[in-house]
Amino acid sequence: MKKYGLYPGCLMPTEQYSYELSLRETLPLLDVELVDIPDFSCCGEPLKSVNKMMTIYLSARNLALAEKHHLDLLVPCPMCHLALSECKRILTRNEEIHEKITVTLESEHLKYTGKTNLFHTVDLLHDVVGVDEIKKHIKTPFKELKTAVHYGCHLLRPTDVGRPVNAENPQKIEAILKAIGLKPYDYAQKLDCCGAPLLVNHPETSLTKTGQKLQAVQTQGFELFVDVCPWCHKMFDSRQTKAGETVATKLQVPVVYLTQLLGVALGADIKKLGFNLNQSPIEKLLLE
């Protein structure tokens, strides 16, 4: 069994419970064990606009904690994944920052060497477990539903920092969805933002972004919308009705986490995948 520390971040463990539930339920079915590590903090990404040094420190202390437990990390939130990846990169290339961070880490009895490898849900499933292995475990494949995939900005970009998927033509989630019987199609708005980062200071604009993307998806006849980010999911699922108001459309797009779908296909107990927390109309999906 492969073992990873779970770095939950802030949003998933405090409200996006269906992502966490479905991860914990599904990964063991693929021989992946998740280990809980206490003492983690925010990754720092939400504070980049305030003080980037703080961001780097927060990321570094989480990486140092993982080192203490001798574990690589599964980082299910793309924002956290980018912050931690970028931190590793900056500390490798700049001694001055590295020194400042090291000294401060000592005050928390932590040490950073940079040996922690980072995985997001998508590359863990696609690159480490592998699509062929997933296929072997499928119990109940889906009907061929027309499916739209949303990766999330921070998972896609910037290539310069190193991202788990291709920035302009990502296909890893699609490969997994095909393996479980679904029919993913590309669409023009696939790489567009969910709007979440502006929820803080421009809520109206933020929801319009969400609304515009979902409207495009609905108009193109997609039956299902899949995401892998707690922020994006909060927008597309929890705020779907409100987002619809900004574009004067009644939106009815079933939005689910990739891990929820995978759980169903691998024969996990549906009750344990957090579907009762999805606010979008997913009933049809589960009945079929």
Add this chain to the structure above:
Amino acid sequence: MSIRDLTSMAEAQGLQRKEINERLKKLQNDVSDYCFQCAKCTSGCEAHKLLELEPHKIVALLKKGLIDELVNADIIWTCMSCLKCFERCPQNVAPVEILYALKNLAVANGKQIPGQYTAILQSVLSLGLIQDIQTMTTKENITIKRDDLGLPPLSKPVDSATFQTAIMKLALEKI
């Protein structure tokens, strides 16, 4: 008043510009001087589509050294950090990073910042996370929290006093 109006009135701040370029070099391979104003960044900018952010103009103003004007402009707080500008710039400039640098400068100079950022900062300092455990409502209208779902305890800083001291110390540091 728009950023453009301000440019005609302003004095250039060469030193601050150098400081920002130094910072960018530390973080990425980014040097704003290489920008040749193709505006590809603005053509894909997520914030440009709904608000009026034009990343290529931000870079142009930085090159002119008009830092104070940029730092004081509300527009720098409209970036959605979609990272398209950085990804697609043919010159490897990262307008998104320039915007982070400008926002950090605004904060360091004690400028008024959007209120929610202060709230997030306070939460991270006191709790270690941007928010505490939320109560969610299920489809059956039942309210639940993470322990009702059998999820393990929330991972957050154990010794919060030491954690806070460490963060506060770094908060005063510039990159």
